[in-house]
Amino acid sequence: MRQKRAKAYRRLLHHYVLHYHFREPYQVLIDPTFAEALVRFQVHEPLKQLGSVLHGKVKPMITQCCIAALYDAENHARNELQNSDEQQTYKQAIALAKTWERRKCNHKGTQTAGACLASVIGEKNQHRYMLAADDVQVRRSLRRSVPGLPIVHYSQSVLVLEPMSDVTEQHIRHMEQSKSALSIEEQRILQTPAFSPASTNANAPSQPAAPKRKRAKGPNPLSVKKSKSAGKSAGKAGGLPEGSAPSKSHATPAGRSGTSSQSYVSSISQPTSQRRRNKKRGRGSHSTVQ
Numbered sequence: 001m002r003q004k005r006a007k008a009y010r011r012l013l014h015h016y017v018l019h020y021h022f023r024e025p026y027q028v029l030i031d032p033t034f035a036e037a038l039v040r041f042q043v044h045e046p047l048k049q050l051g052s053v054l055h056g057k058v059k060p061m062i063t064q065c066c067i068a069a070l071y072d073a074e075n076h077a078r079n080e081l082q083n084s085d086e087q088q089t090y091k092q093a094i095a096l097a098k099t100w101e102r103r104k105c106n107h108k109g110t111q112t113a114g115a116c117l118a119s120v121i122g123e124k125n126q127h128r129y130m131l132a133a134d135d136v137q138v139r140r141s142l143r144r145s146v147p148g149l150p151i152v153h154y155s156q157s158v159l160v161l162e163p164m165s166d167v168t169e170q171h172i173r174h175m176e177q178s179k180s181a182l183s184i185e186e187q188r189i190l191q192t193p194a195f196s197p198a199s200t201n202a203n204a205p206s207q208p209a210a211p212k213r214k215r216a217k218g219p220n221p222l223s224v225k226k227s228k229s230a231g232k233s234a235g236k237a238g239g240l241p242e243g244s245a246p247s248k249s250h251a252t253p254a255g256r257s258g259t260s261s262q263s264y265v266s267s268i269s270q271p272t273s274q275r276r277r278n279k280k281r282g283r284g285s286h287s288t289v290q
């Protein structure tokens with residue numbers, strides 16, 4: 001049972017970390033009733049217990065109003081109830097609360113613990129607080145109103161992490177939907193005419209891309225040269241052993257070099273002969289002038 005619960009808590013906290021970016025040490029706001037419960041249940045190492053349930057390091061915090069509420073309760077037990085046991089409980093709770101970090105709430109005049117915690121946590125729990133409270137009303141009101149707020153409380157001396165609230169589940173679903181939705185720019189691109197058939201036909205985008213590639217491969221200059229050279233080389237390479245000449249596509253390196261040199265020679269020889277003719281004509285013309 002314990003292992004099963006620990007596994008469930010780990011999974012639950014993983015969701016809080018994933019969606020709300022909780023980080024260790026987890027800031028746990030402790031309300032007066034929880035501080036009192038720690039004393040009542042004689043929890044020797046409250047931080048260790050909180051840490052084992054929340055699967056991480058914990059930073060306990062108490063607001064100014066919440067510690068003031070503990071002082072008020074102690075005074076009430078001493079003066080009005082005259083219950084020394086209860087007074088002692090609150091005294092110990094105050095001593096414990098003094099070891100925790102004091103969260104400044106700057107409320108003018110002490111507010112009730114519930115009102116103070118609600119204002120400190122806020123509507124969206126921006127500062128990523130966790131709540132440790134035993135007061136049912138405080139837990140219930142914050143659970144219903146604030147998404148992404150992990151809450152722990154004591155259930156018959158067993159520290160319990162509350163399951164995810166409906167508000168939190170809805171909020172996570174909403175965030176995931178907004179993430180998966182297309183951005184304005186993406187929507188604009190899809191609305192362009194080039195992409196409009198793609199939305200109707202799934203095979204359409206792959207088809208226009210394929211012929212473009214084929215066209216690019218078609219007019220490969222190397223393949224054209226090979227075919228010409230192969231014809232010439234076939235004439236020259238008639239003396240070569242059979243089978244070597246007709247293979248136009250796979251020309252031998254010797255054939256390649258030969259054809260290339262031939263082509264170069266032919267290309268060069270023509271202009272040189274023309275030059276010579278021109279020179280001769282030029283000489284003739286010059287000579288006539290002189």
Ligand SMILES: [Zn+2]
Pocket residue numbers: 063064065066105106107111116117
């Ligand atoms: Zn306050």
